[in-house]
Amino acid sequence: MPKAAQMTIIIPGILLLVCLFAMMPVVLHFGPGDGGLQFSWGQGFQSLKDYITGLGTGESFTYYSGKNEHHFWERIGSYFLTSFYYVAAASILGSAIGIFVGIYFAVSKAGWAKSIADFVGALPDFVIVLILQFIIVLIAKETGVVLFEVATLSADDPAVVLPLLAMIIIPANYMVRNVAMQMKLTLTEDYISNAKAKGLGKIYIIFYHGLPNVLPYVKGDLHKLMGIVMGNLFIVEYLFNNKGVSILLFAHAFVGGEYQYDIVVNGLFSFLLLYGLGYALLRAFLYGVGKVFLR
């Protein structure tokens, strides 16, 4: 099948899937009284239909926050930018740290550092965030020094360092373990022995023979890395109360007990866009790294 034809199937497919997921809170519910589980697909598709007809009139881009009606396009900018900064920082810094620390892990013993990386890698993302917050509070209690903001309580005083730290640690850790493993495998190849026999230096071999052969594996794993970053974004924004797209989605999904289908769909689309942008950035970054270490 030609590529254009595939795209015409896949893109509407993805959009439709998103619309279907967003429909679920309307579709699945318990019947009134002691009623059992009910599927009301009719209602679900009604909200999809309303959304599509609302696209023309612009009604699909309004939402309620409390009793106030807001316009999606006026609000999305700042929310989207906040999320985008975090995604960009997490993906670029995460993979940069990941690649270089991973190389270090592959060629050195660093036993305790490896066990720490392994230990952190075993913990779920939200546990890491909670522990970070808890450590700051503990330090503040013992010494009276508040190192960083634990959460964003007001718009003037946002928490920045801690969310950034949490966003970077987790993808970096994933990348470190991945790169270390691939690097180790690469260093067993015959051409490495050959380079060594020619008398080339260790650093030179690692960066000019090893790394170019590791980068393709890293590239192949980018979607997984971005998946981790996006999942992380949700948890981090929610737990630190940072005004990003996920807060936009969660704070307005249910207003006064009413489910707002339009804002959820719009929010999910923003997430897909964030994912695409983050992925493109990462590809560009890796392309640059590849150019630097090309002989």
Place this chain on the structure above:
Amino acid sequence: MNKTLLVGLVVTGMMIFIGLFGPLLAPYGIDDQLKIEYIVDEDGKGMVIAPPVAPNAEYPLGTDKNGYDLLTKLLYGAKYTIFLAIGIAIARVVIGGWIGLMLGYYGKGEKKKKGQSFWSMLNGIPIFLIVWLILIGISINPNASPFMMSLLLAVVLLIIGVPSVATTVKEKTEVIREKQFVQASESLGAGGWKIIRSHLLPHLKESFLILIVQEIILILTLFGQLAIFHIFVGGTTMYPDPAEYYSRTNEWGGLIGQNRMNFYVNQWIFYVPLVAYVALILGFHLVSKGLEKRYGTMFSKHSRL
């Protein structure tokens, strides 16, 4: 048996024991509540005991702000967390593994298409968000019993998890199918079932075991993430004005979720369930590492630098 595996097995063994016999070991009943008391000691000094009570001899892990003993809650809730996670993981691997085997053996082994990677755009929407969207309409103050709600969550997590397991198993099967002993067996006239039973399954059984443990960890992580967003295993009880969310089953992820704002004051309410949950995950993590070490080191090559 290596040390990692041994430690992991001991920890998970203890957790499973707690899951099985927890309610029998509990120092208090699940409904026993510490009321506000005024106590006069020997010197005639009076003091007020009011929940939450910090960990002490009477309440080893303290009580929560409603006066319920935390240790009791953990012991009662353990079975939901542990057995549900194990159950879903086994079901995922059995069903997903079977589908993967069939696809891997009978499938054409076609080359990966270029366009397929575009589907990965869906990675942009995290799994727990999808589960959240499915369950949010039914999980708050549900009509069904906690057991039915757990079952419902299990079905949702099962359906969502099967494809990734199937893909993993399919890839592994395709590798083994190309091996010479399989081709030899085929040329000797063995049928598909014979090959699956006596060649593919024996080679995959270690992978299946590791896969089960890793799926358990993934599911436990999901339980926790959902709990952060007020979806607890077994359903959520919500009291309005101000909205407070309580787990109906005292499942560990739920205890973390309902108490997570306690890291400023009365901190034990926050870290006691967290420690229990992290210990559970680390136990399974060590088992998975230990198994990999046990099965993996045999043919690995060594670094030449």
